[in-house]
Amino acid sequence: MEEEDKPLGVIGYALAPKKQNSFIRKSLLSLAKSRGIELVRVDSAKPLADQGPFDCVLHKLYGEDWKRQLQDFHARFPRAAILDAPDAIERLHNRISMLQVVSELKIDDRVESFGIPKQIVIYDKATLLDPQAWDSLKFPVIAKPLVADGSAKSHKMALVFTRDALNKLKPPIVLQEFVNHGGVIFKVYVVGDHVRCVKRKSLPDVSEEDKSVVSEDLMSFSQVSNMAPHDAVNRYYELMHLDDTEMPPYAFVVDIARGLRRALRLNLFNFDVIRDARFGNRYLIIDINYFPGYAKMPGYEAVLTQFFCDVIFNKQEKQEQQQQQESQQQQESENGKINDESL
């Protein structure tokens, strides 16, 4: 290969087929290439450490085998970046530990406040049927699978209107108070330093009247914000809510995103925020996802390419600093030796 053809950095990506299809577009590959970054698919059936060499591995795969592959790769190439660390990602695979981090955040000097909805975790059927366990919760509640591992099952939720309906649920689950928020959710996409907030449709508000007239005491749903655009309900949202809904202040969203990024030690994630309809400036974080659907973000190619360049550049800078330090230390010890000998 000619020296001038040599990429500045090579990024190996290990993604499930669906993610690969949506994320790895020609437009991303060619923009990255124009900045000297080559994206290479990792074959997850072969040892990762035998592939490459990579300056960075980008991944969203699950399981112990994959974790071991990353460990082996790190042992062999300690200077390569792994985005992100598997133990940091795992924190998002449980809907309790996922949101615990929100309570660790501190943001000063803002009129807006933030938190999470009231929620409890139920591990078994006996506790589910014990009124003491959920006595403090106000209905309706959303029942969410405790595990959020990306499986279709982990996205299956239910809006539960009555206590009697709880016996239809299968623990382990999280019961989270449903909070009216005007039928619009804010999705905040984080890519390293970059933060982008978009509006999406959400579940409609539930009025006091609705609560008394609902025909079903439990309503199941899955991935509301990704519903097909031809759906009639969907059109209703686009017309009625999305356009008129005011965005949260950008600086506030950025403060939360930066705080979460630091606390979670993650670079690639998004979080869902709703504005509590009872107060104009109270925001609730309800979900955090690792490596979400970035391709839905207009201009995602430029954002991701810049991020790849930053990762490679930071890595090179660190390496140069380390080399400088090493040669300085060597120089000092050699000088020391000369001085010793000349004594």
Ligand SMILES: Nc1ncnc2c1ncn2[C@@H]1O[C@H](COP(=O)(O)OP(=O)(O)OP(=O)(O)O)[C@@H](O)[C@H]1O
């Ligand atoms: N506490 C809540 N109050 C009101 N609506 C909620 C609440 N929790 C969830 N929702 C609604 O349910 C949807 C799904 O919930 P959540 O985001 O937790 O699930 P998910 O399957 O992890 O979503 P994603 O596809 O973003 O990973 C939200 O987008 C929102 O519309």
Ligand SMILES: O=P(O)(O)O[C@H]1[C@H](OP(=O)(O)O)[C@@H](OP(=O)(O)O)[C@@H](O)[C@@H](O)[C@@H]1OP(=O)(O)O
């Ligand atoms: O379906 P898309 O690619 O757009 O991305 C979705 C992503 O699915 P994928 O990673 O399997 O592709 C989901 O991840 P898992 O929880 O299932 O792991 C979750 O992060 C959603 O929030 C993403 O939608 P977004 O929040 O961005 O709208």
Ligand SMILES: [Mg+2]
């Ligand atoms: Mg969500």
Ligand SMILES: [Mg+2]
């Ligand atoms: Mg989620």
